[in-house]
Amino acid sequence: MSEKLVQALRQEFGADILAASAYRGDHHVTVAPARVTAVLRYLQQRGGCEMLADVIGVDYPDREQRFDVIYYVRSLSAPRQVWVRVSVREGEAVPSACALWRSADWHEREVYDLFGVPFAGHPDLRRILCHHEFEGHALRKDYPVELGQELSAPEKLFSDHDIARAAHRASLAQNPTGAGDEIHPSDLLTVNLGPSHPAMHGCLRAECLLDGETIVEARAEIGYLHRCFEKEAEDHTWAEVMPYTDRLNYCSPMLNNVIYALAVEKLLHVEVTPRCRVIRVIVSELSRIIDHLVCVGTNLVDMGALTMYWYTFYVREAMCQIIEKLCGSRLTTNYARIGGLSHDLYPGCEDEVRTKLRMLEEAVRDVVKLAARNRIFLDRTVGIGAISRADAVSYGLTGPCLRACGIPYDVRKVHPTLDYQEYDFDVPTGEDGDTHARIMVRLAEMVQSKRIIEQALQKLPAGPVNVDEPRVILPPKAKVYGSIEGVMNQFKLIYEGIQVPAGAAYGCGEGANGELGFYCIADGGGRPYRIKVRPPCFPIYGAFTHIIKGGMVADAIATLGSLNIIAGELDR
Amino acid sequence: MAVDLANPGNFLTTRLRQAINWGRKYSLWPIPYGTACCAIEFMAAVSSYHDLSRYGAELVRFSPRQSDLMIVAGTISYKQAPILKTIYAQMCEPKWVVAMGVCASSGGFYKNYGTLQGIDRVIPTDIYVAGCPPTPENLFHGLLLLQDKIDREGLVASAQRHGEQTG
Numbered sequence A: 001m002s003e004k005l006v007q008a009l010r011q012e013f014g015a016d017i018l019a020a021s022a023y024r025g026d027h028h029v030t031v032a033p034a035r036v037t038a039v040l041r042y043l044q045q046r047g048g049c050e051m052l053a054d055v056i057g058v059d060y061p062d063r064e065q066r067f068d069v070i071y072y073v074r075s076l077s078a079p080r081q082v083w084v085r086v087s088v089r090e091g092e093a094v095p096s097a098c099a100l101w102r103s104a105d106w107h108e109r110e111v112y113d114l115f116g117v118p119f120a121g122h123p124d125l126r127r128i129l130c131h132h133e134f135e136g137h138a139l140r141k142d143y144p145v146e147l148g149q150e151l152s153a154p155e156k157l158f159s160d161h162d163i164a165r166a167a168h169r170a171s172l173a174q175n176p177t178g179a180g181d182e183i184h185p186s187d188l189l190t191v192n193l194g195p196s197h198p199a200m201h202g203c204l205r206a207e208c209l210l211d212g213e214t215i216v217e218a219r220a221e222i223g224y225l226h227r228c229f230e231k232e233a234e235d236h237t238w239a240e241v242m243p244y245t246d247r248l249n250y251c252s253p254m255l256n257n258v259i260y261a262l263a264v265e266k267l268l269h270v271e272v273t274p275r276c277r278v279i280r281v282i283v284s285e286l287s288r289i290i291d292h293l294v295c296v297g298t299n300l301v302d303m304g305a306l307t308m309y310w311y312t313f314y315v316r317e318a319m320c321q322i323i324e325k326l327c328g329s330r331l332t333t334n335y336a337r338i339g340g341l342s343h344d345l346y347p348g349c350e351d352e353v354r355t356k357l358r359m360l361e362e363a364v365r366d367v368v369k370l371a372a373r374n375r376i377f378l379d380r381t382v383g384i385g386a387i388s389r390a391d392a393v394s395y396g397l398t399g400p401c402l403r404a405c406g407i408p409y410d411v412r413k414v415h416p417t418l419d420y421q422e423y424d425f426d427v428p429t430g431e432d433g434d435t436h437a438r439i440m441v442r443l444a445e446m447v448q449s450k451r452i453i454e455q456a457l458q459k460l461p462a463g464p465v466n467v468d469e470p471r472v473i474l475p476p477k478a479k480v481y482g483s484i485e486g487v488m489n490q491f492k493l494i495y496e497g498i499q500v501p502a503g504a505a506y507g508c509g510e511g512a513n514g515e516l517g518f519y520c521i522a523d524g525g526g527r528p529y530r531i532k533v534r535p536p537c538f539p540i541y542g543a544f545t546h547i548i549k550g551g552m553v554a555d556a557i558a559t560l561g562s563l564n565i566i567a568g569e570l571d572r
Numbered sequence B: 001m002a003v004d005l006a007n008p009g010n011f012l013t014t015r016l017r018q019a020i021n022w023g024r025k026y027s028l029w030p031i032p033y034g035t036a037c038c039a040i041e042f043m044a045a046v047s048s049y050h051d052l053s054r055y056g057a058e059l060v061r062f063s064p065r066q067s068d069l070m071i072v073a074g075t076i077s078y079k080q081a082p083i084l085k086t087i088y089a090q091m092c093e094p095k096w097v098v099a100m101g102v103c104a105s106s107g108g109f110y111k112n113y114g115t116l117q118g119i120d121r122v123i124p125t126d127i128y129v130a131g132c133p134p135t136p137e138n139l140f141h142g143l144l145l146l147q148d149k150i151d152r153e154g155l156v157a158s159a160q161r162h163g164e165q166t167g
């Protein structure tokens, strides 16, 4: 499908498409900066690629056109996606895509922050992950990994001028005719939420201007947990990046492990064993369940429903025990390996999973029973924190938040990896895109995950979990200690890393919060040239202030909980 | 402490320092400064199974003005550091700080441009708890070490010590 799209682009734009390439099934087209907006508009409006899912920056210091900016656009109903590449010189601007998609705002700011590529026509081109006193651009190849820069004081998000404008707008909105009382800037109360606020679910920050309890204006600031995943990745071998992926979304680390492994395997052109595929499905779905349990449990606490928290966390603890037995750690799992898994299931694992799935079913039933007709719960969630379908797509929402709006986009269906097409499961959707729909979609998804795991357990084939590829998988210890080839093989894999052939590929999967992807560029060596994470939380948090504007400040907290933003993944 | 034999049943004789420190060490009011993965394990440490209250430190406060023990659980970035410093300054004396996990202790395996290489670069730190993340048991061990430390302290030692370091 993507090929046809590239053909259509060639027909439409002729020589303006400077180059087109396909590698491992991913299609890239290169265009001149002047034409990029036209190409993107065509893709959005006539090519059926309604979402701008990511913008990727890459630095090639030896080239004259030093930077690549790559727009990743995709369809939500079919496996149709294309990467549009623009190459620019130092200081040369790329036309912003903000007029086409709202998600472009934050994605482009990130490229500006980390690479210093300016975007012409961007409404708010500021740093986003690094702090405002930071000098230089961190992901440029000539920026040293370890060169930290201290910050003297946090940034204020609203200037007096901004507050005056917000007051004026609020007055106009209240009485469009100009009659009646005007809201004075001093009537507006600035409330800063986070980044160390207990209700903000991690270090997220939003500053709100309140008129009474109503939010008239809000701004979000991120980067407080920017741990430089992408820079660290360039400094480690492909295999060494695995533990860093644990800490992206630390509520569902297994999913990160598995999807990262899938991305590198795609580049390597390695297919994992059937047993490994099924085990990966099991651990991924367990991880999704755990993530949803944490999200729903804490979200209900935001509304004062502590009982549900005990129900959900009780099952979560039970599931964490499986994870701990499987990989020795509750949180930082580091379980998948490129080409396989760190080890097979432990004896008795299948039965334990089955037992705990029954506990899950009961817990979900109890929570639904307690919540479904609870007056307070309904008042706090129905119609609150809603986002329209069009906005959800424009902001780049994926996962339960998008499905709550009624768009059934699920990577497991549209882009099945790990044989997801062979499992029988539904994609639960909501309708109104509000807090209620998001919670209900998550609850329903847990039941579907349970179905998937049951099918997986049934068909779990025997056999090895690791591929038989000495260039990828460490040799068994007997070989390492018993033969010179074994020693050499181990030595080379550890010191030089897995040698990944040069090229770029995007591997993605359905994370707990949406489409999680790793766009990997290899230069033929043992270390990644560049890894760009497509974190589902990033675009969702980008929409947060849009969602809460006009609502009550207390609802903002409950809304945030239902969006399930994990700072580790948001800031990387 | 000793029982006053002249007035049995009514008096305990002790040194002021000892009595106060005894009270302090068993009634710590922690404020969690949770930023990342470690905060999830902190949640496990306070909830029912592990139960921090067995060590007298269960009264988790979310206001720095009501707490005397800051547990920094998670990575602190340079962007976060000034905020950590402010919140620490808002706590009343006497106050103590536990760095939970390798990130808070030393930056952990994030040795890069964004990560503060240990919270002791911005606030005085009493106890470092190893682990990534530390298990709840490990955190409890840190707490016991802190209690020992409090026991040995003079009455104003904490204020003086912090005064020196933070200027």
Ligand code: SF4
Binding pocket: A247, A332, B036, B037, B038, B039, B073, B074, B075, B100, B101, B102, B103, B104, B108, B131, B132, B133, B134
């Ligand atoms: S010490 Fe480990 S678990 Fe704790 S915040 Fe750092 S990376 Fe996360």
